[in-house]
Amino acid sequence: xxxxxxxxxxxxFFVAQSEPLRRFAIxxxxxxxxxxxxxxxxxxxxxxxxxxxxxxxxxxxARRTLVNLVRSEHRRKLVRRKHDESHPGAVAPRSGxxxxxxxxSSALRSLSPIxxxxxxxxxxxxxxxxxxxRTLDRPIGTVKSDLHRALNALxxxxxxxxxxxxxxxx
Amino acid sequence: xxxxxxxxxxxxxxDGSLEREALDWHATINRGRARRMMQFVxxxxxxxxxxxxxxxxxxxxLGGGNEPVTPVGPSETTTxxxxxxxxxxxxxxxxxxxxxxxxxxxxVSAQTxxxxxxxxxxxDIIEAAWGCxxxxxxxxxxxxxxEPFSYSLGADGDPAEYWRTLEESVSAGEPVMERLxxxxxxxxxxxxxxxxxxxPREDAxxxxxxxxxxxxxDEEWAELEGIYEPQLLNxxxxxxxxxxxxxxxxxxxDWLLFTAGD
Numbered sequence: 001x002x003x004x005x006x007x008x009x010x011x012x013f014f015v016a017q018s019e020p021l022r023r024f025a026i027x028x029x030x031x032x033x034x035x036x037x038x039x040x041x042x043x044x045x046x047x048x049x050x051x052x053x054x055x056x057x058x059x060x061x062a063r064r065t066l067v068n069l070v071r072s073e074h075r076r077k078l079v080r081r082k083h084d085e086s087h088p089g090a091v092a093p094r095s096g097x098x099x100x101x102x103x104x105s106s107a108l109r110s111l112s113p114i115x116x117x118x119x120x121x122x123x124x125x126x127x128x129x130x131x132x133x134r135t136l137d138r139p140i141g142t143v144k145s146d147l148h149r150a151l152n153a154l155x156x157x158x159x160x161x162x163x164x165x166x167x168x169x170x
Numbered sequence: 171x172x173x174x175x176x177x178x179x180x181x182x183x184x185d186g187s188l189e190r191e192a193l194d195w196h197a198t199i200n201r202g203r204a205r206r207m208m209q210f211v212x213x214x215x216x217x218x219x220x221x222x223x224x225x226x227x228x229x230x231x232l233g234g235g236n237e238p239v240t241p242v243g244p245s246e247t248t249t250x251x252x253x254x255x256x257x258x259x260x261x262x263x264x265x266x267x268x269x270x271x272x273x274x275x276x277x278v279s280a281q282t283x284x285x286x287x288x289x290x291x292x293x294d295i296i297e298a299a300w301g302c303x304x305x306x307x308x309x310x311x312x313x314x315x316x317e318p319f320s321y322s323l324g325a326d327g328d329p330a331e332y333w334r335t336l337e338e339s340v341s342a343g344e345p346v347m348e349r350l351x352x353x354x355x356x357x358x359x360x361x362x363x364x365x366x367x368x369x370p371r372e373d374a375x376x377x378x379x380x381x382x383x384x385x386x387x388d389e390e391w392a393e394l395e396g397i398y399e400p401q402l403l404n405x406x407x408x409x410x411x412x413x414x415x416x417x418x419x420x421x422x423x424d425w426l427l428f429t430a431g432d
Binding site: 010027032041045046105154155159 | 197202
């Protein structure tokens, strides 16, 4: 493969996938700055291995890399440090939607990174369990189990928040 | 509405609250290039680890190589290239007075069992080196297109000028073009890069086989005898490491480095 051809091919992938990947990262980390950094790093690693993965579907590779980055101890420290500061990269939602974002973000952070990823891929990206298994390179039985446990953990958190919100509306 | 449907709706609302913010293409691609570069700079250390696994570093049966080489491990990439010439032959009109590679130019194996990309790039490099065509060599590095390429540790300039200076300097004269052809005439090691990082591996070929950090075999030392002075080779051998030139090309045909190991 000629060198400039690699970049031309990767450029199309970047244009199509960078924003979805950044949003996926935001739901995983709850922080726009960290999300942009991790999305960029996962794209850089995808480019690094482009020669091998371009003929397969590189999008799952990029997402899997992103999840692995979030899972790494180094990155989790970075995320914690960011949150301990004055939330410089915290999402700034539009008026009226701040509660919506905050409660989702807060509830998701109670999950492990891998279960967080399973939930986001299932209910945000509308992937099937089989697609999630392929994307995260995990057995489908493990994905089903992760999803089940994640929903059990989220249900009281979000239902409680939903209840409070409804009370406030009344 | 089920909890799952409620969750979907919640995500949609949250997604609608996010501002669109494009990632920086140049910053991303520069990170990618840097990762590729670091990947190959770190190859030596990776080779040892993977060699212990008995899989990653494979002696390559070159298909008519200058030295008989026996494959010792699996190779997914050494498929013959149809209709490729068996031998690379120097052109008749070489000026054999000015260029070190031209003075001792002789036919070399085309190493036809290399993957096509690597085989073509190797042939292009040898052809350019025979003629001391520094500009063509610089073009092959891809540096002008912003690709990573290493020609001297810490150097940040024009490799064509660097090689020309080495070749033509009266005091520091070094037959760098001859070395380039000589090293590429030896059997390479096949390396799988990325196995210890994440995801798929990338195949690359590195000449000579003695370049890694593992124990260098007698056979690998013997391959170097026509290139370096016996005293210099002995010094390297006593030191336990090969400090001479090495060349790396990916299976896809990206030329990654031509450096001395010192």
